[in-house]
Amino acid sequence: MQTPHDFQGRTVLVTGASSGIGLAAARHFHAAGAVVWLIGRDEDRLKHASDALEGSRFRPADVARTADAEAVVAEVLADTGRVDVLINNAGFLRDRFLWNLSDEDWEAVLGVHLGGPFRFIRACVPAFRRQGGGRVINVTSYAGTHGNPGQAAYAAAKAGVIGLTKTAAKELARFQVTVNAVSPVAETRMISSLPDDQRERLRALIPAGYFAPPESTCAALAFLASDEARYVTGTVLPADGGMSI
Secondary structure: OOOOOOOOOOEEEEEOOOOHHHHHHHHHHHHOOOEEEEEEOOHHHHHHHHHOOOOOEEEEOOOOOHHHHHHHHHHHHHHHOOOOEEEEOOOOOOOEOHHHOOHHHHHHHHHHHOHHHHHHHHHHHHHHHHHOOEEEEEEOOOHHHHOOOOEHHHHHHHHHHHHHHHHHHHHHHHHOEEEEEEEEOEOOHHHHOOOHHHHHHHHHOOOOOOOEOHHHHHHHHHHHHOHHHOOOOOOEEEEOOOOOO
């Protein structure tokens, strides 16, 4: 894999790294020379992914739990002494019309999609300050700005990610930390799990006319994590084939 950026000596932490965009990101940064930590719930899938990336690390964790987030960051720091790039990607779907949406489902979706980025950013701030900088990239969604029937919890969480991104960008800029978001549309397990009619309606909204592979998001992630993007913060970068136009 050829990459235009060099991340030698950098430590990159990716949540939701056992499949989809998270796994593609882990592979991309590993190819660029970074020490990559793969974080997720499925230990077997994480181990399989990590085994294919020589020198990478993995740790099972629930991003909705503060204790897990803090333990992950502590282990990363004990291993490499730093965390340079945090990619908050973990997520899942529990789609229901809001009148059928239980409190449990609402809280579970927000706990992962919005609570996860909050907990991991907070846990990384002391390291970022000691290092004199860092990069945070949160994964949001078209649904967070436009809504989507059956996705009240998901859309609310992804809208919250945008607000969190912009607020954290303002708060952490003084420490030379940039905080940005990407809004991708890619052929992931979440997309493939949609009913055919819903999937087709979604595809019809994409001017490019197709769902790109998860790797299509990596260029945006790598740019926002790079030294070249040191003056880019608080933005949402679409990687969606024009869907957000």
